[in-house]
Amino acid sequence: MIDIKDIYKTFGDNDVLKGISATFQTGKNNLIIGGSGSGKTTLLKCIVGLHDPTKGEVFFEQDNFTQMDFTQRVPIRTQIGMLFQNSALFDSMTVEENIMFPLNLFTDQTKAEKLDRANFCLERVNLKDKNKLYPSELSGGMKKRVGIARAISMQPKYLFVDEPNSGLDPKTSILIDELIAELTVEYNMTTVIVTHDMNSVMGIGDHIIFLHQGKKNWEGSNKEIAHTDNQELNDFVFASKFMQAAKEKL
């Protein structure tokens, strides 16, 4: 479980986050949604410690992550997996080396054990036999899957995903969403996904937080989102004619 309490983040004169509090439950897909510039990615970066919040606290279980220094954070960070918007695979390493990288640094496994784990993770994301390819030789969807394989290589307790569907076709997007949802249950992870993809929201949104102008504007599940009378949320979710038609059928 991850608890965030009254998170503020300011860049210069720009107040990006204005007092956001939420609880992300274990074993669930927690989605942070909102329009461009609403503060989704900044909130995610505050949670994982890439940004320090101007005010507020982040708790991983009972541990106050915000007050820890770099060394104190390492044990928690080894339990974190993250999939970045552009996958952020290491260009100079093969697929296999990318997945084995955290294992090389933080475990005492033998090379054979690490290789087994890398193969297992690749098989889990349906990328068997791609071990020796470099990131530049992969498609966007394959890069995302390698990113997921790397994120789960250490069997994390927490999975953070930034815009998993950006740049992907609808079919691949659904595959990635389903994979993340399956892994969340399989590893009993606390998964936090930043997205503005409505397919993801309706498909895997167990718990959804809607950000609007840096504030938490709405919280609920994908079952509740279609029936909300929140104006800003409705404007965001049902902006397209396709979604409006889908809402009328509900």
Place this chain on the structure above:
Amino acid sequence: MFQSLGRYILLLQLSFRKPEKFSVYWREVMVEMVSVGIGSLGIISIISLFIGAATTIQVAFQLSSPLVPRSIAGSISRDSNILEFSPTISSLVLAGRVGSSFASQIGTMRVTEQIDALEIMGVNAPGYLISPKIIAGITMVPMLVIISIMLGITGGYIACFVTGAISPADYIMGVNDGFDGLTIRVALVKATVFGFLIASICSYQGFYTSGGALEVGQSATKGVVFSCVWILFADLMITSLML
């Protein structure tokens, strides 16, 4: 300026934190050493041979008086190569070749979130990315400078053969005459300091890149320009302090 200096010092501090796993860092050090050392050998060899040859011809031309022994051209060419041309010119060239590569490599990792990925994993990103480059810089640049000195003196010898500016025998006599070991020590101190400056300044510029491809290019340019300026400043300081 003071803010940049402070950030640079803090980054260096972070770079030399205890590694998460020594073996992984050692592998990176070896990779960087090969990249800096072997990768730069060709260009350093070419410029050293030509500068050594040109220096010898010019010195011989300027000392054409019958009152000055011809062999003195060999001594002056040797000392010029050891004290100035090999360490300084080589390092300026290395700032362009190696420094721009360091800055653009780290800068690209920054803008493509690869550095964020390292930090999320719990890796000390400055340590993993910068310390191997600094170690490679302070070990390989002195080695390249030693090779450069040897090739510079060889270049002078070849110039004597080809142009006949002075006889090869006079040149060899001059090279052997009045050799002071201090000049080699000065050259090695300069090379070590220059290697550190190239690696640390260019890595710093790359590490704090923000934006996209344009900014990566700007960081590489800034890294090369700043390291060249600091190399010349350090050259003056070391020369005045040690000679």
